[in-house]
Amino acid sequence: MSEEPGMTAVPKLPLGPLTLDDVTAIAEADGRHRFELVEGNLVVMPPGTWRHQQISGLLFTWFQTNGFHDRVNFAPGVRTAADELNGRIPDLVVTTRPVPPDTVWLPVDVVLLAVEIVSKGSERTDRWFKPLEYAAAGIPNFWRVEPDESVLRFRLDGGAYREIAASSLAELLSGAVPDGL
Template identity: 60%
Template sequence: MTVTLNVPPRPLTVHDVTALAEADELHCFELTEGNLVVIPPRTLGHQHSASRLGVWLMNHGFPGRTGLFVGLKTTDDDLNGRVPDVAVTKGYVPGETVWIPAENVLLAAEIVSAGSERTDRWFKPLEYAAAGIEHFWRVEPDGTVLRFRLVDGAYAEIGKDPLDALLAGEVPDLD
């Protein structure tokens, strides 16, 4: 299947990406320095892990504050936006909000899968840390959840658990 996108001949903004996403529901789009990043549909396993983590967070103290695959502005300009697999906001964000400012995000979580390894392990944590997001979790392909907290502008690992074990307990302190 071929999808033709009408991409403007300039650095893109999160508003442009929103319009592209409305025209092409098969892909997820992110933005880095005005450059479009096209992400193929997530696998069923990827979606399953994100859903389990998101539902667990919703049921354990973060209802109305947990979202799956939401837009996240990682800078003050409109040239950078990521889509974490799971995000927890610091408070209520209206449902029609497409791009949540990073200062409103408490936790960003990424599920590592084929094709996203470097981005999820290296680039996104650097962006999220620079944006001041306090917590970053990464779910590895083997089901290990690495939990990080922002310390002096960089993430420090604070925990490592199998996903099933993490979901069997209470949510580690996020506030």
């Protein structure tokens, strides 16, 4: 099968719901996209914009220089349910402890913070759906970086996120990582 310019060949997919193992295999065959799994349904996302990636890099570097050396990473897979049918790819994750280097899908109990950078085309997902899933999974902290580069920080409270602080990205990066995030 020949590909048109800009098109990606789709691998043969199973007839039933996809699993996280299926998504891992798809991602290995296509390094240009990011893939998430919601109730066994594949969600395909394009690479982030230049600024999106810069913000990820700034946050990563900030965490690295503030003592989170082996506990922060770009766009790792996170299991968002106890089954094999749900996994998201936050833009950045901070873990509670170092993670084995061959880990593909993080167990939710090691995720201390999930960060989403809102981009055109993912606004509703980043603002509404992912926070609901992360809260239901028990991720204690969630940050959202808006297009105006404001950073909204949330903490899990009774099964839902409660906003605890808001600042500009520049203001956040000029200080130390907040206690408890």
